[in-house]
Amino acid sequence: MSIERVAHRTGRTPAPLRVVHESDGIDLDAAEEAAGHFLRALGVRTDTESMRRTPRRMAHAYAELFSPRPFDLTTFPNDEGYDELVLARAIPVRSVCEHHLLPFVGTAHVGYLPGQRILGLSKLARVVEHFACRPQVQERLTKQIADWLQTQLDPKGVGVVIEAEHTCMTLRGVRADGSSTITSTLLGLLREDARSRSEFLALTGVIR
Numbered sequence: 001m002s003i004e005r006v007a008h009r010t011g012r013t014p015a016p017l018r019v020v021h022e023s024d025g026i027d028l029d030a031a032e033e034a035a036g037h038f039l040r041a042l043g044v045r046t047d048t049e050s051m052r053r054t055p056r057r058m059a060h061a062y063a064e065l066f067s068p069r070p071f072d073l074t075t076f077p078n079d080e081g082y083d084e085l086v087l088a089r090a091i092p093v094r095s096v097c098e099h100h101l102l103p104f105v106g107t108a109h110v111g112y113l114p115g116q117r118i119l120g121l122s123k124l125a126r127v128v129e130h131f132a133c134r135p136q137v138q139e140r141l142t143k144q145i146a147d148w149l150q151t152q153l154d155p156k157g158v159g160v161v162i163e164a165e166h167t168c169m170t171l172r173g174v175r176a177d178g179s180s181t182i183t184s185t186l187l188g189l190l191r192e193d194a195r196s197r198s199e200f201l202a203l204t205g206v207i208r
């Protein structure tokens, strides 16, 4: 009998883990001042009626992009011994590349093979948001989501696939319009067992 079931039967269901983003704090006034300097250094006038508040808006916009919403990592006992894949497809990804601070956007497919506990489904999307709301590279984002789920949930396997458009690569620079980047991290049985791996990749649509 698992520890979790003992806790449940005695009415001591473990409290869900509260997940809060650690940051050094956001100083909106300093960010506004810096944004004004930045724009004026680029020759953009901020003294018109419609642009007067633009430095403030920029500060708010980036603060929002760097502030994931806190959430509870609610899990439940896997009473039925469910042992097939759980997969949340097409979770929106909104992040900012750490090289240019330009957005990269796309979708994530996040799945796991349950062990003793199953996860509240919405939490897969919340974990994606948690790691996406900071300056990122897509490879790290993909791996952080997978590693964190593996640590917190101790499932038999975890898989994360992200497909995203990097605007630093489409709107500027090389201007490779229409290009997208796919990254994946597979752990446990989803990495080692050929059948589970193929099933996961087929359900995500990465392979047919």
Ligand SMILES: Nc1nc2c(ncn2[C@@H]2O[C@H](COP(=O)(O)OP(=O)(O)OP(=O)(O)O)[C@@H](O)[C@H]2O)c(=O)[nH]1
Pocket (backbone or CB within 6 Å): 097, 098, 099, 136, 137, 138, 139, 166, 168, 169, 172, 173, 174
């Ligand atoms: N691996 C990886 N690279 C990224 C990601 N986001 C942006 N980059 C790349 O980071 C690199 C930064 O390269 P630099 O040569 O320093 O910057 P740059 O002169 O602006 O390069 P160009 O974009 O080629 O004009 C570029 O190749 C970007 O495409 C990411 O998530 N992962």
Ligand SMILES: [Zn+2]
Pocket (backbone or CB within 6 Å): 097, 098, 099, 100, 101, 102, 166, 168, 169
């Ligand atoms: Zn970039």
